[in-house]
Amino acid sequence: MNLLRAWATGIPAYLWSGWGAVASLMMLLALWDWGSQLYGDLVLPSPLATFDTLAGLLAEGGAWQELAVTARRALAGFALSLAVGSVLGLLAGLSMTASMMSRPIVTVLVGMPPIAWLVLALLWFGAGDATPVFTVFIACFPIIFVGALQGTRTLDDQLKDVARAYRLPARMTLTDVYLPHVLSYLFPAWIAALGMSWKIVVMAELLSTPDGVGAALAVSRAHLDTAASMAWIAAVVGLLLAVEYLVLEPVKREVESWREVQ
Amino acid sequence: MMLELSQLSHRFALTEVLAGINLTLPAGESVALVGPSGCGKTTMLNLIAGLDRPSEGRIENRYAATAYVFQQPRLLPWKTALDNIALGLKARRVGRQEWEARAAALGRRLGLTGADLDKFPHALSGGMQSRVALARALALEPDLLLLDEPFSALDVGLKAELYALLLAEVMARGTSVLMITHDLMEAVRLSDRILMMAPAPGRIVGEFRLERAQAERDEAWIYHSTAAFMRTPEVRAGFGLPPPPHPSPAGGGGQGGGLPPAAASSRGPEKKAEMSCGAH
The missing domain is CATH 3.40.50.300 (P-loop containing nucleotide triphosphate hydrolases)
Incomplete structure (x- = not known):
């Protein structure tokens, strides 16, 4: 509850601090517009044309649905890997043997290209929700797992001794000693995984499903409709930025307010 | 007990x-x-x-x-000073109102202000952190x-x-x-x-x-006893010091009360001079 209130009251000041980010995004738009003037609308539609098309797509109503489908899949896969990866990583970190055993496996998982998982998922699950959700899950899992593992392994032994000398019950040791430290490793991992989940879900949809933003991108590509392709890309990136900067970042700031450097 | x-x-x-x-x-x-x-x-x-x-x-x-005060303060960096003091009380499942009151009272007794108690450890000086660590131990009574x-x-x-x-x-x-x-x-x-x-x-x-x-231990007595303690063979051997150069002058050092024997003991010839200074 406290967290929610802090989040809500912190938003205006936080947004105000975002002018620097806005300025740099504007530079990017200017560059984009310059490229479009250089190469023409067919190769690179101007930002204005892109956002026009996006507004049109959204006004028609169908776009919201596609975005919702994509968001559902991305967030489902992300939530799954967040839950499984955080818990397993924490548990593995508590035991020296488990963390040594899991390292090589995680390295293999990280090294495996997502497209390979996608092919396997297509064979296993066919063209349904399960394929993109699984691909997102398996691509995000190792990132989060490693974050939780490292967070647990790096907790200061001296603080563990404090927990024992002051007879902290197991639950309190977890919530008051382990979790705050592990969270500082987990949050960056979560944010990286979230970005990953949006990229993977669009790729998976492009190849495997009849609906969602990825499928819409496949259609617009088939029609050589560059403006619509750019519009979909802008929509996905916009959603990702919104989730990351409006939800995860402020929560992170609040949770880590004890840190010296923000 | x-x-x-x-x-x-x-x-x-x-x-x-x-x-x-x-x-x-x-x-x-x-x-x-x-x-x-x-x-x-x-x-x-x-x-x-x-x-x-x-x-x-x-x-x-x-x-x-039993409470343990470590060599370093070892405070939980993500908890305010007050929460750190109350750590052992919370572990004993003391109610929130009670631990807040007890931790705050103890903190104030040890020289922490209300503002200090709301700070995170990184914002406190070394002395303040030590006070918090001591309060954390004393909170357990x-x-x-x-x-x-x-x-x-x-x-x-x-x-x-x-x-x-x-x-x-x-x-x-x-x-x-x-x-x-x-x-x-x-x-x-x-x-x-x-x-x-x-x-x-x-x-x-x-x-x-x-x-x-x-x-009843006054400064003179403490200096005197420390000097005597320093001269015992166990202490000299334990710290790898050479055997005591002068076995007896216990009385003279104690009276002046201003001569730290630790400073004098390692320097043989000068020690005599300082001692006589102290006796004047």
């Missing part, structure tokens, strides 16, 4: 760090452990606090509440207090102030204290009994009782 160690030995892999330690600490007594670095003093405290199991021997701790040179990183004035605060609490509650210190004068000032330890393997080689009540 008492603490009893019998034939306590401890090994880290093949290194024997403690061997054949026997110690009884009855209620209300203060015992100081002195000895060179690496002679197993901290290991002994860790064993008593239950942070490690002894390889051999028995530890019987019949005190109801311990019968046995284990102190591992908790104030060694602080300046002389702060150290004296914190020891005074500590003594007031200990006296008021009749707490037993087992303290490690490198400062012999501190040991003489604060303890009823001094145990001299020697390394490889860590063992107790000497025991010295200080009969005078703590309230």
